[in-house]
Amino acid sequence: MKKVIEHNSKIWDRKVEESVTYTRAVSSEVIEKSRRGDWQIGVTADKQVPRSWFPESVEGLKVLCLASGGGQQGPILAAAGAEVTVVDISMKQLEQDQAVAVRDNLKMNTVQAEMTNLPMFEDESFDLIVHPVSNVFIEDVHPVWKECARVLKDQGVLISGFMNPALYLFDEQKEDEGILEVAYTLPYSALDDEKADPDEALEFSHTLEDQLRGQMEAGFVLTGFYEDDFGGGRTIDRYMKSMMATRAVKFSV
Incomplete structure (x- = not known):
């Protein structure tokens, strides 16, 4: 697991240098709108999270943006009045958040850490966790749900985006050519894939x-759900939704 984290951290550092989509920080214009209460964020590729998933105001809420570096969700929520902490394994992703904070005079805390291990936070530290599609980069998601449940307050909310597992049935190179060819059994692991690109995450x-069920077993009750795709950017978008998002509430037993 440590080697996977180290590898993926380096890859995401490089992606920042290449300015790929999920590393591009929001503009000052977006931040100003957020300050006026006109804001939205995404945790998947295309759709925005329903505004009804959040309280009417996030002013003063303690928010953890988990594996969410890149200067996107965190700065928007901070501009809307939340007390935001951003956690990511990529220091360059966190530097994107820090740059927005300096540029637009925002207060945010950034921590380089793994999403599966958050010992720097005490139990019941946060009111809300925003967790964009990112657990695709770890082998076991259960520690993520458990840590989220631990650091969330009672009746705190977890908003999480993740991949539809069916996405990984298909040969990626063939999909780039417009062909969906089943090539793998599930669950997929890049560690077992001889064709996996060593220069990618x-x-x-x-x-x-x-x-x-992993969220439920960790102590969450699912209260919201939607599906999403890459916005027409991939062949698979013609046939299925490749991502999904959930809203879950922690209830202490």
């Missing part, structure tokens, strides 16, 4: 049991 699919 290592990815893993997870069963819906691990993604959905």
